[in-house]
Amino acid sequence: MAIKKLNKDEWSRYFDNITKNIGSKNVEIRVTGLSFGNQIEALSLPLNGLTYDAKNDLLQVSTDTVDHLIRHPKNIHADYGIDGLHSIEVIDSDNNHQIIKFTEVINLALENA
Numbered sequence: 504m505a506i507k508k509l510n511k512d513e514w515s516r517y518f519d520n521i522t523k524n525i526g527s528k529n530v531e532i533r534v535t536g537l538s539f540g541n542q543i544e545a546l547s548l549p550l551n552g553l554t555y556d557a558k559n560d561l562l563q564v565s566t567d568t569v570d571h572l573i574r575h576p577k578n579i580h581a582d583y584g585i586d587g588l589h590s591i592e593v594i595d596s597d598n599n600h601q602i603i604k605f606t607e608v609i610n611l612a613l614e615n616a
Contacts, residue, residue, distance in 0.1 A: 504589070509579045514555040517581075518562070521588070521609060522552035529606040532564060532571050536599035545569050547606055553591075562593060564603055573601050587611050 509517055532545040548566035555562050555576075562579075564571040575596035582590045588609040593601040 505583045507581045507583060509581060514562070514576075514579060515557055518553040518555045521611065522554070524609055524611050525550055525552070528609060530564065530566065531602075531604045531606065532569075533602045533604070534599055535602070536597065544571055550605070553603070571601075583612075584608065 528550050529547045530545060530550045531543065531547060534542045534544055545564075545566060548568060551565040551567065553562070553564055560575050562573040562576050564573070573593050573595055576593045577596060577598075578594040580592045581588060582592070586608045588605065588611045590602055590604040593603070595601060
């Protein structure tokens with residue numbers, strides 16, 4: 504596995520590229536924070552896309568039933584295996600860790616990210 508820290512200036516392009524390559528994948532969204540512990544926000548929901556809105560500093564994870572919004576992300580890391588993208592971890596402005604895990608690997612090589 505390789506972890507890639509994404510630079511803020513590439514977030515919009517990166518998430519647009521993922522959205523183009525997701526096909527019919529499902530996601531699990533987990534949020535972890537000191538004040539509330541470990542929470543599952545979504546479990547195996549069909550992913551429609553990921554969008555970063557630079558103007559509002561907002562990352563949106565869109566599924567068939569839930570739009571999960573992450574306001575003011577500070578850091579974003581992508582977790583790659585030899586077979587592609589496995590998950591994305593977002594650290595928000597409150598230092599909560601929001602993990603977007605793909606139930607099937609997204610065929611997106613690290614060097615093409």
